[in-house]
Amino acid sequence: MADNPRNGRPYRRLCTQQRALGLPCWWCGREIDYQIIGPEAGRHPYAFTLDHQVPLSRGGSLLDPANARSAHRRCNSQRGNRLTTAQPIASRRW
Known part of the structure; x- marks a missing residue:
């Protein structure tokens, strides 16, 4: 069974670097609550996640x-x- 690269050190480092920038959500433009960490972050809809501009499934x-x-x-x-x-x-009003 191959290791999941998202569990590796380079991916975690990239997540940490991106989180440290404190940027708003690139999709909706609203602020992200960076205080949500730990187990609850995995379920909270407004927690930070690392997204990819070009999705991995499309060659990103x-x-x-x-x-x-x-x-x-x-x-x-x-x-x-x-x-x-x-x-x-x-x-729809013109």
Whole structure:
């Protein structure tokens, strides 16, 4: 059985570096509660997760800092592997 690279030291280091930047969620633009850590962070929808601008399933690099983005857990899950950013809902009034 192969080791999961997301459990490795380089990936954890990248997560720590990204977390230290204290950036808002790149998907929705709202602040991330970086105080949510430990076991509860795995379930909290507004906790920090490391997202990848180019999803891994689309050829993005797991460990490239240029591909790393800060995101809420909820936003990261909702985005899935789409390449585009969220678009505002257009009004039907013309």
